Amino acid sequence: MADFTDTLTDKHIAMIQRQPVFFVATAAPDARINLSPKGYDAFRVLAPDRVAWLDLAGSGNETNAHLLADGRITIMFCNFEQPALILRIYGRGKPVLPAEHGWYDLAQHFTLLPGTRQIFDIAVESVQTSCGWGVPFMEYERERHTLLKAHKDVDEEKWVGKRQAHPGSIDGLPTTRTDRYIEGTMPAPEK
Numbered sequence: 001m002a003d004f005t006d007t008l009t010d011k012h013i014a015m016i017q018r019q020p021v022f023f024v025a026t027a028a029p030d031a032r033i034n035l036s037p038k039g040y041d042a043f044r045v046l047a048p049d050r051v052a053w054l055d056l057a058g059s060g061n062e063t064n065a066h067l068l069a070d071g072r073i074t075i076m077f078c079n080f081e082q083p084a085l086i087l088r089i090y091g092r093g094k095p096v097l098p099a100e101h102g103w104y105d106l107a108q109h110f111t112l113l114p115g116t117r118q119i120f121d122i123a124v125e126s127v128q129t130s131c132g133w134g135v136p137f138m139e140y141e142r143e144r145h146t147l148l149k150a151h152k153d154v155d156e157e158k159w160v161g162k163r164q165a166h167p168g169s170i171d172g173l174p175t176t177r178t179d180r181y182i183e184g185t186m187p188a189p190e191k
């Protein structure tokens with residue numbers, strides 16, 4: 001049986017803090033539903049009713065597009081060892097970019113990683129836990145450094161060219177224009 005609470009409990013937060021991977025799903029009318037796996041030390045519980053994650057640039061930016069268009073988001077964590085458990089956070093979110101109001105308040109909770117492009121700020125509306133009895137046992141080996149390395153080594157002109165060739169989401173929804181964080185390039189804190 002699934003259990004629902006309005007906000008995250010201490011037990012939920014402890015489970016989340018052990019997870020090396022989480023999954024995010026968003027949707028918008030008439031658009032493909034997006035589901036993405038996310039790694040790194042990039043997820044924070046800011047309060048029982050507020051979570052955030054540090055998003056690194058990829059070729060697409062579906063979560064940004066869907067949150068602007070619709071706002072709903074589901075984040076899923078699951079244990080791959082004992083005890084079996086799945087935890088879903090249902091909420092509404094918005095992207096916050098480095099130049100935007102609120103960035104510094106959010107960013108202080110994270111270590112900025114190469115390729116950082118935005119933080120998603122999520123208001124938790126409900127939390128569901130369920131058994132997870134069908135989830136396989138798997139052992140965590142290590143982080144995959146490929147994305148961080150790619151952002152450190154990237155050819156900036158190629159990256160910008162790629163972005164301009166594919167503006168918006170895969171369904172043509174608008175996205176906020178995001179840049180990648182390169183060390184020392186953050187804008188000055190807002191007054």
Ligand SMILES: Cc1cc2nc3c(=O)[nH]c(=O)nc-3n(C[C@H](O)[C@H](O)[C@H](O)COP(=O)(O)O)c2cc1C
Nearest residue numbers: 034036037038057058059060061062063064147150
């Ligand atoms: C360098 C690079 C790294 C990527 N890493 C991821 C990743 O970790 N997770 C993912 O779902 N997609 C990744 N992708 C694929 C797309 O960027 C993905 O379609 C896009 O990130 C989906 O939007 P979302 O990140 O808002 O979910 C990567 C692409 C590139 C070029």
